[in-house]
Amino acid sequence: MSKSKSPACPCGGSSLATCCGPYIEGAAVPQTAEQLMRSRYTAYTQKNEAYLQATWHPSTRPNEPVVSPNEKLQWLGLEVKSALRLRQRKAENEDYVEFVARFRVQGKGQRLHEVSRFLREPSPEGLRWFYVDGTFPE
Template identity: 45%
Template sequence: MGANGRCPCGRGEPYDECCGPLHEGRRKAPTAEALMRSRYSAFAVGDEDYLLATWHPSTRPTSLDLDPDQRWTHLEVLAHTGGTPFQTTGTVEFRAHFRWRGERDVLHENSRFVREDGVWFYVSPA
């Protein structure tokens, strides 16, 4: 979790009011961007179950093995297409900054998302 209990997704809200309810299954992400932010937060807090549950079944791995030496430091959302509560597809381009074994690095991706039966899923890089 971020400093002062702030959500790692970068919105500046407390984790318990932002991505926490999504991780706990009390809310669903309303947009592709909200899902992407909640997935970033799941990586940051080590929530493998949430990551697998929000991965589309057609591309979902059977398991994840998150590296405890990798620390996610901040997220930049660069752009998005579609992905609203009234659409069924969307993309979100982002930079996810992290430290691994003391070295800084960044994951830059344009992710594809689909909404099925009102639920957003991560599919793959676009």
């Protein structure tokens, strides 16, 4: 009896089952801002609205859905440029991750280059990272 191999993780990890899958399924909590960012990218590829909303900081979480099941968007890949952990003691619960996500809309390739800001705050499950917002470098 052969074990079926888990597909590669959309974020670039070797296996969805050992990379972002446990976070998206609720079996584990991302321990770093980069892990959360990668799992959110994977959730976008899966059009997983519930996970995206749950990992968005309440202060900036949109009231409207962020993904459309009918949108003809194909995610092509993720490149993490840097995880820019701040060194100041007072900022231990704030982190930044710079990334480029490539995607195709109606056959046209595009890219999203963002520096995302994350906060780590208490939640019912303990300390958790949340996506807050992002800036777009030139």
